[in-house]
Amino acid sequence: MIMDTFAFIIHPINPKKDVSRKFPRLGRLLTERQINFFSTFFPPLYISEISGVQSAATGKQIQGWFLACPYTPQRMLELPVGRVYRKIIQTGRMAEDLGAQILGLGAFTSVVGDAGITIAEALEVPVTTGDALTISMAVEAVEQAAAVMEIDMQTATAAVVGATGAIGRVCAELLAEQVAELCLIGRRQSALESLQERFQNQGARARITTSTSMESVAGVDLILSVTSNVQAIIEPEYLRSGCVICDVARPRDVSTRVSAARPDVLVIEGGMVEIPGPVDFHFDFGFPPGKAYACMAETMALALEGRFEDYTLGKEISRQRVDEISEIAHRHGFRLSGFRSFERAVTEAQIAGIKAKVQRRFQVPVSSLSQGRFT
Numbered sequence: 467m468i469m470d471t472f473a474f475i476i477h478p479i480n481p482k483k484d485v486s487r488k489f490p491r492l493g494r495l496l497t498e499r500q501i502n503f504f505s506t507f508f509p510p511l512y513i514s515e516i517s518g519v520q521s522a523a524t525g526k527q528i529q530g531w532f533l534a535c536p537y538t539p540q541r542m543l544e545l546p547v548g549r550v551y552r553k554i555i556q557t558g559r560m561a562e563d564l565g566a567q568i569l570g571l572g573a574f575t576s577v578v579g580d581a582g583i584t585i586a587e588a589l590e591v592p593v594t595t596g597d598a599l600t601i602s603m604a605v606e607a608v609e610q611a612a613a614v615m616e617i618d619m620q621t622a623t624a625a626v627v628g629a630t631g632a633i634g635r636v637c638a639e640l641l642a643e644q645v646a647e648l649c650l651i652g653r654r655q656s657a658l659e660s661l662q663e664r665f666q667n668q669g670a671r672a673r674i675t676t677s678t679s680m681e682s683v684a685g686v687d688l689i690l691s692v693t694s695n696v697q698a699i700i701e702p703e704y705l706r707s708g709c710v711i712c713d714v715a716r717p718r719d720v721s722t723r724v725s726a727a728r729p730d731v732l733v734i735e736g737g738m739v740e741i742p743g744p745v746d747f748h749f750d751f752g753f754p755p756g757k758a759y760a761c762m763a764e765t766m767a768l769a770l771e772g773r774f775e776d777y778t779l780g781k782e783i784s785r786q787r788v789d790e791i792s793e794i795a796h797r798h799g800f801r802l803s804g805f806r807s808f809e810r811a812v813t814e815a816q817i818a819g820i821k822a823k824v825q826r827r828f829q830v831p832v833s834s835l836s837q838g839r840f841t
């Protein structure tokens with residue numbers, strides 16, 4: 467049977483752990499520094515075939531492939547952007563040789579430079595970053611997490627960290643229509659103020675504030691974090707008891723210290739999606755069977771829809787694109803799939819435990835939290 471096809475580029479995010487997934491010995495022997503260094507000289511890599519993706523609406527099946535661009539996020543930020551493009555394009559040519567009809571750019575391969583535009587121009591195969599479905603699923607995850615933590619979106623305060631970024635900006639726009647107060651957090655005050663003005667002119671429901679300090683998340687009920695920082699930037703000291711943090715960034719924005727030090731907050735990974743059909747990735751990228759990142763799901767949804775065209779590209783993503791891919795993905799059976807936190811499923815019992823701790827031990831004034839005291 468001839469099937470429509472797609473390919474998706476992944477790359478090591480956690481250098482030792484991710485290299486071990488394909489090369490256990492190398493991952494064990496090399497240090498993180500060595501992996502960062504050698505990744506410059508590694509060629510692109512065929513990882514696996516993806517089978518069993520099937521539309522719940524039409525029954526159509528597609529075939530895909532995972533390919534790896536060897537650079538780590540740190541390497542992609544350090545090297546000249548032209549050199550990074552060349553390696554991603556080389557990986558894209560591998561997708562063309564396999565016969566892929568659409569190519570998705572995973573994690574930092576969609577962050578570098580102009581977010582896929584130059585890469586798409588250099589390749590024959592249509593390209594998408596997956597950012598539009600990532601936005602839609604991230605906001606849906608915040609809504610679901612707010613519901614389970616009994617936070618009323620209409621009266622809630624929220625913050626988007628990385629609000630001036632491609633994903634952050636549209637997430638902020640969507641949240642500004644739902645919550646009472648929204649703080650836009652980023653590195654550049656002027657860019658944040660432009661965004662604030664834009665949302666206010668659009669008649670945002672929320673009162674909008676801006677900040678360049680991470681301490682501004684203290685006192686916030688809902689945090690959506692999506693920066694391109696390589697190190698974690700959200701620490702336990704900043705957080706309000708009972709808050710929800712949806713971490714969309716890869717590598718993560720939320721410090722692993724949060725999971726140990728703050729049993730009274732719910733941290734979830736943004737956008738784990740259940741894939742329709744008996745999917746087999748033939749590769750363990752750290753998710754449970756049948757689940758994938760929203761950006762991977764966007765590529766698959768476009769292949770099921772037969773939309774073999776450049777789709778989400780560049781840093782200015784439109785609301786229409788987000789709404790359209792959300793409709794396409796839902797129609798074919800892609801669904802937001804439970805909560806995951808620091809690579810583990812979050813159970814109902816754990817959520818009950820978090821809520822109990824908010825009520826009993828960790829209900830402390832916001833003023834003391836922002837100074838790092840919560841005992």
Ligand SMILES: NC(=O)c1ccc[n+]([C@@H]2O[C@H](COP(=O)([O-])OP(=O)(O)OC[C@H]3O[C@@H](n4cnc5c(N)ncnc54)[C@H](OP(=O)(O)O)[C@@H]3O)[C@@H](O)[C@H]2O)c1
Binds near residue numbers: 596597631651759
């Ligand atoms: N989970 C998924 O399925 C998925 C899919 C795609 C992408 N991602 C991840 O999403 C993240 C963002 O992607 P993007 O395409 O939106 O990237 P982007 O357009 O480059 O935006 C990143 C934003 O983060 C901001 N930033 C960087 N360091 C910061 C810091 N220390 N404090 C505050 N803000 C900071 C940047 O600020 P400036 O404006 O000042 O540069 C920029 O606005 C990446 O980690 C990427 O890997 C996840």
